[in-house]
Amino acid sequence: MTGPSITIKDVAALAGVSPATASRVLSGNPATSAESRQKVAAAVAELDFHPNAQARALRSTRTNVIGLLLSDVRNPFFADLAHAAEQAALAEGLVTLLGNANESIPQQDRYLDTFISQRVDGVIAAPQGEGSSSLHALLERDIPTVFVDRTVDGVDVPSVTTDSDSGIRQAVEHLARQGHERVGYIAGPQSTSTGRDRLKSFSRAAREFGLSTDPALTYIGDFQSASGSAGAHHLLGLAQPPTALLAADSPMAVGALATLNRKGLRIGHDMALIAFDDIEWFSLLDPPLTVISNDVEAMGRTAVRLLLEVIDGHKPESVVLPSELVVRASSGTPDPSLGQP
Amino acid sequence: MTGPSITIKDVAALAGVSPATASRVLSGNPATSAESRQKVAAAVAELDFHPNAQARALRSTRTNVIGLLLSDVRNPFFADLAHAAEQAALAEGLVTLLGNANESIPQQDRYLDTFISQRVDGVIAAPQGEGSSSLHALLERDIPTVFVDRTVDGVDVPSVTTDSDSGIRQAVEHLARQGHERVGYIAGPQSTSTGRDRLKSFSRAAREFGLSTDPALTYIGDFQSASGSAGAHHLLGLAQPPTALLAADSPMAVGALATLNRKGLRIGHDMALIAFDDIEWFSLLDPPLTVISNDVEAMGRTAVRLLLEVIDGHKPESVVLPSELVVRASSGTPDPSLGQP
DNA sequence: CGATTCCATGGAAACGATTCCACGACGTCG
DNA sequence: CGACGTCGTGGAATCGTTTCCATGGAATCG
Known part of the structure; x- marks a missing residue:
């Protein structure tokens, strides 16, 4: 041929x-x-x-390829992260092999095996669940690895994560100041570190700022939009429903929004809504959504930097990036006349 | 080590x-x-x-890797497409190397060069501009290639595209039936085949259904949200502004929406809005957005199937997938009582 | 019962680059 | 003026696998 x-x-x-x-x-x-x-x-x-990159890699044991394992490219947060990491890697002359675990452990293992077989120079992973077998195979082989967004308990790997706590505290404080007392929390899956951390932060902040600690106000979702809809539905159906909702990621916030719309409740008016993760069009909604924003671009860039250090044989410190509340109109200021200057 | x-x-x-x-x-x-x-x-x-995949590929000249070149992963349409293609490829035992051209020809060339060096078994590309040098290098080497979403004039490569025409005709007809006479069109860049085709379809349908053919009603954007905002702004500022807007892709629709919100115009009421490409949360807006929907999953799947045929030495026919109008509330039914059953 | 086919196997060449090692030419220094 | 370090170069080994070819034993057939 x-x-x-x-x-x-x-x-x-x-x-x-x-x-x-x-x-x-x-x-x-x-x-x-x-x-x-x-x-x-x-x-x-x-x-x-x-x-021929194969022949070159075979002899020199450098492939200039890194593996990037994400849980779902269709989640805008991960799409942005993929974009940022890819651009940062490209600037260092590294090409990115993107694997989409698709929220499935077998598929995560499949990609990790592929990464091992391809002899990638390193792996950036947003790990699923509690350390799969292939994840251990990766580490046993001393393949340079860093975690991004999430970590795995008991696995000592440098990571770059978001300090969810500060953003969530700010959000809770903000809601408390608005006079909210019952805030519904739509949590992420407790099998992920982010899901657990954010729930803990929320509970602590709720206690601290005097909000209701009624356990019925917490709904455990799975970071996908359908569970956000279900969560909102559940919370609104309580005997004492909340007056504000906080969702632990953007797809669940979208789902909650759908439920609110369906019930004819307007955000920022009938119900406050705050989302973790900022997405471009959240500010374009009417009213614009209050969010806890984190610097995804920095996260991707930092992950690549850490990985390069690991590849060079160092053992870099993990990085925790800040998150902060961005107040927009969806979080229900009681007096609308107190707008922007 | x-x-x-x-x-x-x-x-x-x-x-x-x-x-x-x-x-x-x-x-x-x-x-x-x-x-x-x-x-x-x-x-x-x-x-x-x-x-060791390198040694294996070196000897057998099969890598079981395909390259997927997209123009922007952050555009939900392409994120979905990437997901679909990746899943389909995985089912065939192929791993996907994702390249993000990032709307830049040099970066597209860089990834294509990488694909060549990596000796990928084939390439699925949503090509930028008018056939870059690396694109020709790819074809000269007889590397199996298929185009997806877009094509390049004068390059004879199997492709899977959307029949924009049917969806756009339906949309225009729908708007005409609602009594709209001046419809603003926010077009895609004329350097892409989709941008050109959709504009042609719109113009033809506008003529056919008796809408105004005033050239001022067409604004040329670049498929990114900022240009959607600018386009809406421009169109609304006309001496005779349109009563409906049609955007050639979803980010531009989002941008237009932002402008409408800023001006206090409600979609489906003060201004009809229809977007090309359906995105999960478009149906969650208030009111939900009328869209021209196409089957992204089928597009990804088909692209992989075509590529496999090319790899097997065949020359498959190009595939054109249908698009169809999905009417929701944003396209302004004059009489709101004519709702769903 | 001898000849032919079939089948699983092992030895060795090949894939296309990198890199170790040796070599000759040259400049420099004692 | 001879010894030595430097520098660019070429030959050949090497990376880890696949695959061609030859081989020997078992099975099948006339």
Whole structure:
């Protein structure tokens, strides 16, 4: 079908040098004469030579490929994260192999196995559940790994996560100041570190700011929008329903919003709503959504930086990025006249 | 750092067979005895052996990796498409290398070069602009390629695209029936086939259904949300502003929505709005958005199927998927009493 | 019962790059 | 003026797998 592809030998022959010299020129080895460099470059251009990455990786054990394992690309948070990490990696000359665990442990394992077989230089993962078998295989092989967004208990790997606590405290304080006493919390799955941490932060802050600690006000979702709808539905049906809702991620906030719309309740008026994670169009809703915002771009960038350090044999400190409340109109100011200046 | 990794020789030695036999077992070659199969399988499990994909690909020229080149992962349409294609590929035993051209031709070229170097088995691309140099390098090498969503004029490659025309005709007809006469169109960039096709369809349908063909009613955007905002702003400022807006993709619809909100205009009431591409939360807006919907999942699946056929040496027919109007409340029924049954 | 086919197997070449090692030419220093 | 370090270069080994080819034993057939 395809003719025999051009190899470095063809380049060397055309340039009138040995394959060894051609290789040195291509990999930027300083032990080359200006003349060779020039001739090899000309030959490469002439033949439109693209070195075979497999052969290169086989010999040199560097692939310049990193694996990025996410739980769901369709979640805008992870899409943004993927974008940020990919751009940061590209700037370092690394190509990203994206794996989508799709909220499934077997699929996560499948991708991790692929990463191992592809001999990626490192892995950035937002891990699912409690440490799968392949995750351990990864670490046993000393494949450089960092966690992003989530961590796994008992697994000592550098990570970059969000300090959910500060943002949630601010949100709870904000709601308390507005006079809310019963705040419904739509939590993430307790099998993820973020799901657990955010719930803990919420409970603590609720106690601290004197909100109701009624356990019925907490609904455990799964970070997907359908569970947000279900959660809102459940909370609104309580004998003493909440006057405000806080959702632990954006898809669940979207789901809750759908339920509110269906019931004819207007956010910021009949019911306050705050979402964790900021999404571009949240500010475009009417009224715009109050959110707990975190710097996804920084998270992706930092994850790549940490991974590079691990690859270089260091053991970097984990990074915790701040989150902060961005107040918009959905969180129900009692007196609308107190608007922006 | 890491000890010498285990190779197929170690497996063979432990199993008491030759590397050749071990290889045959691993690749499912039928010329193996049950006994060898059993012994090799045991050795693989014992050593937790993961074959080196580089060496394998180097020798066999199959990598089981496909490249997927998109213009923007953060656009929900492409995120869904990536997800669909990835899942379909995975079901066929192929791993997806995702490249994000990020609306930039140099970055598209960079990823295509990487795909070539990685010797991917095939490429699925939503091409940018008018055929970059690397795109031609790809085709000259006879690397199996299919286009998805978009095509490039003069490049004869199988593709899977959406028949924008039917959906747009339905939308225009729908608006005309509602009594709209001046419909503003926020178009995509004319450097993409989808941008051009959809504009042509709109113009033709507008003529056909007796809408105004005033050229001022068309604003050319770039498929990103900011241009949607700008487009809406421009159209609303016309001496004779439109009574309905049609946006050629979802981010631009979001941008237009932002502008409408800012001006205090309610969709479905003061201004009809229809978006091309359906996004989960569009139906959750208040009022829900009327959209032209296309089956993204089928598009991803079909792209993988076409690619597999090209890899097998066939020349499959291009596929055009239907689009259809999904009427919701944003497209302004004059008489609200004519609701659902 | 001898000849032919079939089948599982092992040895060795091959894939396309990198890199170790040796080598010759050159400049420098004692 | 001879010894030595430096520098660019080429030959050859190497990475870990697949696959071609040859081989020997079992099974089948006339």
